[in-house]
Amino acid sequence: MPSDDFDELSSLEKLRDILCNISGNEKLANRFRALFYLKSVGEQWKQDQSKADTAVRYISECFHHSNSELLKHEVAYVLGQTGNLTAAPILRDVLEDLNQQVMVRHEAAEALGALDDEGSLQVLLKYFNDPKEVVPIKQTCELAIERIKWANSDKPKNEKIEKSLYSSVDPAPPMPIDAEDADNLQKLKFLLNDQDAPLFDRYRAMFRLRDMDTDEACEALASSFDDPSALLKHEVAYVFGQIGNPIAVPHLSKVIARSSEAPMVRHEAAEALGAIATDDVLPVLKEHLKDPVEVVKESAIVALDMYDYENSNEMEYAEVE
Ligand SMILES: [Fe+2]
Numbered sequence: 001m002p003s004d005d006f007d008e009l010s011s012l013e014k015l016r017d018i019l020c021n022i023s024g025n026e027k028l029a030n031r032f033r034a035l036f037y038l039k040s041v042g043e044q045w046k047q048d049q050s051k052a053d054t055a056v057r058y059i060s061e062c063f064h065h066s067n068s069e070l071l072k073h074e075v076a077y078v079l080g081q082t083g084n085l086t087a088a089p090i091l092r093d094v095l096e097d098l099n100q101q102v103m104v105r106h107e108a109a110e111a112l113g114a115l116d117d118e119g120s121l122q123v124l125l126k127y128f129n130d131p132k133e134v135v136p137i138k139q140t141c142e143l144a145i146e147r148i149k150w151a152n153s154d155k156p157k158n159e160k161i162e163k164s165l166y167s168s169v170d171p172a173p174p175m176p177i178d179a180e181d182a183d184n185l186q187k188l189k190f191l192l193n194d195q196d197a198p199l200f201d202r203y204r205a206m207f208r209l210r211d212m213d214t215d216e217a218c219e220a221l222a223s224s225f226d227d228p229s230a231l232l233k234h235e236v237a238y239v240f241g242q243i244g245n246p247i248a249v250p251h252l253s254k255v256i257a258r259s260s261e262a263p264m265v266r267h268e269a270a271e272a273l274g275a276i277a278t279d280d281v282l283p284v285l286k287e288h289l290k291d292p293v294e295v296v297k298e299s300a301i302v303a304l305d306m307y308d309y310e311n312s313n314e315m316e317y318a319e320v321e
C-alpha cells in the first residue's frame, strides 16, 4: 500500500491486516509501520483498556501469521514496551513455544522482564534452569528475573536513577548516579566486560555508559564487542542505535561483517547502522541486502527502506493521531 494511506487509517482491523499481510502484498517495512501504530494504541491502556487490549491481541496474531523472525521478534519487543499486562500470558506462550525461532523466544522473555510481571517468574525460572536451553535464552531469562525482582522491591524508590533520554524500557536500569563508580568510566568499562560479574550488573554499567552520552563512553561500550555473550553484544548494538553517535559506525560495521557472529548481534548492528544513517552507513547496509542469514538480510532491507522513507518527508515515522 502507498505509505500515505496510513494517514487515513481509522480501524485497528486494517492495521492488523497490514501487519499480518492478509493481502499477501505488504512490504515488510509497511508491516513494521502498522505494528508501531498498533503499539501506540496498545500502550494507552490507562486511557482505554479495552481498545488497548484489542491492539495487543491484533499485534499478537502476527506470531501465527508470519515466518519472519525479524518481524515476530519485533512484535514481542513491542508487546513488552506497551507495559500492558494483557500481553504477559501471550508472551509466556511464545517463550514456551519451541517452534518459534530463538530470537523470537528471546524477545518474548525480555518483554516479560520489561512488563515487570511477577506472574511470569515461574516460566522464566524454568528456562533459566533448563540445561538443554540455549545460552541467549538462559541469559535473557536471568536478566528478566533480576529485573522483575528489582522492579518489585524498594530499590526503584530508593535508588537515584538518572532520567533516561530514551523512552525504552530496558532489560536493566542504569547504575544509580550516586553509586561509587557511576562516573568512573574505566570502572564502568571494566564491569561491562567482567565475565565473572552478574549479567544484570554488567547491563547496569552498559546503560550508565549509554546515558553518559560521550564519545569515550561509546568507545567503552564498543570494547565489549569481543565478549562471548551474544546477548550482551546485541544489547550494546541496540544501545548504539539509540545513541546515534557516528563514532559507533566502524565498530558496528565490523560486527555485521563477522560471519561467525550470532545472527541476533549482526541483526541489531544492522538496525543500529540504519538508525545512525550517516552516508558511510548506506554501502554497508547495501552489502547485506543479500546476506545469507535471513534475519540480517531482512534487517538491512527494512533499515534501508526506513532510511528512504524518513528522507522522503512524507510524514513522521510511526506517529499516530
Ligand atoms: Fe533483544
Ligand SMILES: [Fe+2]
Pocket (backbone or CB within 6 Å): 073, 267, 268
Ligand atoms: Fe532486535
